[in-house]
Amino acid sequence: MALHTGILLVGTGRAAHHLGHAIVNSGRKLVGVAGRTAAATDALARSLGTAAFALDDALPEASLTLLAVSDDAIAAVASRLGARNGTVAHLSGATDLDRLLPHAHRGALWPVMSLSPGDPLDLRTVPLVVDANGAPAREALLALAQGLSGHVVELTTDQRRLVHLAAVLTANFPVALFAEARALLHRHAIGPDLLTPLWTSTAAKAATAGPEAALTGPARRGDRGTLERHQAMLANDPRLQHLYRSLSELIATRHTAQADAH
Ligand SMILES: NC(=O)c1ccc[n+]([C@@H]2O[C@H](COP(=O)([O-])OP(=O)(O)OC[C@H]3O[C@@H](n4cnc5c(N)ncnc54)[C@H](OP(=O)(O)O)[C@@H]3O)[C@@H](O)[C@H]2O)c1
Structure with missing residues (x-):
């Protein structure tokens, strides 16, 4: 050749x-x-x-x-x-x-x-x-x-596919959620750029200190009242409400043990 x-x-x-x-x-x-x-x-x-x-x-x-x-x-x-x-x-x-x-x-x-x-x-x-x-x-x-x-x-091909799945979880889904968050603010006449420093600093912290250090929020803290209020606010958007509930459950079951230890 x-x-x-x-x-x-x-x-x-x-x-x-x-x-x-x-x-x-x-x-x-x-x-x-x-x-x-x-x-x-x-x-x-x-x-x-x-x-x-x-x-x-x-x-x-x-x-x-x-x-x-x-x-x-x-x-x-x-x-x-x-x-x-x-x-x-x-x-x-x-x-x-x-x-x-x-x-x-x-x-x-x-x-x-x-x-x-x-x-x-x-x-x-x-x-x-x-x-x-x-x-x-x-x-x-x-x-x-x-x-x-x-x-x-x-x-190997199997490993490459697995990394691709991980890459979708890492990059695609957070960006899709970021877009939803921006649209939510936009619909309520609040400038979506308010979220940008949070987005960039969270990604940087997750990369340097690790996701466990970067993960905060009501699901990790176990703040049930806040979780319920957020879900009620999403009543007009069942798809996002469902996502919110699923992700909160995932955080609560997989991450609160570590949170308690900190
Ligand atoms: N973008 C990324 O973030 C990224 C990252 C890593 C790997 N990749 C991989 O890179 C490859 C290309 O993705 P991309 O993001 O560059 O896509 P893209 O911007 O949508 O470009 C797709 C290209 O494929 C051509 N194409 C589509 N169907 C065709 C067909 N039936 N016959 C001939 N040409 C056809 C398009 O031609 P027309 O312009 O004529 O439609 C265009 O040139 C994919 O395998 C993707 O998985 C992409």
Whole structure:
């Protein structure tokens, strides 16, 4: 296998934007960007200083083809690409490597980070998970990952899926609750930015001192009156009321023993 023919990026969304810039900044050769929407493909390729391709074009050789497409599109795009002579990898935490069939050398390079539109992220401190179906894919992905980040972890597919589940609990759900909290204040004509210092300082404290130190609130204290009043205030929003009750029960059963000990 040609080890140094460069990297082909497939997809033009959030992950493609950040990975593409990190690859170029690391000095690795990006041989092109391929995507299904011409305008987005041209724009990303131009910003990365490389060539743009449609998915059905004759694509350039690459030692590594990175599929930065939606999880549900990985299988269709992998089979649509035709034979690739190097490794084909996706960027998903949740997707099986078999979705990359019929390619022989398959892998995943999963950034454990929320990637949003905006300035290209410096990936040097972002954990990159590598999962591969054999030595060629493992070598190709480790070579790239270690050039991008100082925090590279090899996991099996089952482990990667487990970390992905943990990542959803860590990042997705708190952000969804933050959005609900902001909307609640907004509906009552109170500026939602009032909550921002609480949000940032709590996340920082949970990361540095640990969740047990950061967890406060009525459920942990066992303040039943406050818990009941809050639930009554959510009577018009049964879904949020249900969530409030479930999370309070979880905190009460799993965290009050430690609270009592403190
Ligand atoms: N964003 C994150 O926080 C994050 C973090 C870690 C890993 N990832 C992984 O990165 C991958 C891409 O996610 P993303 O966040 O970059 O998604 P995204 O911003 O929604 O971009 C999705 C890309 O997939 C393309 N696509 C979707 N369906 C397609 C199809 N049927 N055929 C061809 N192309 C198709 C889209 O093309 P169009 O623009 O033409 O629709 C777009 O280029 C996923 O596997 C995701 O799990 C994302």
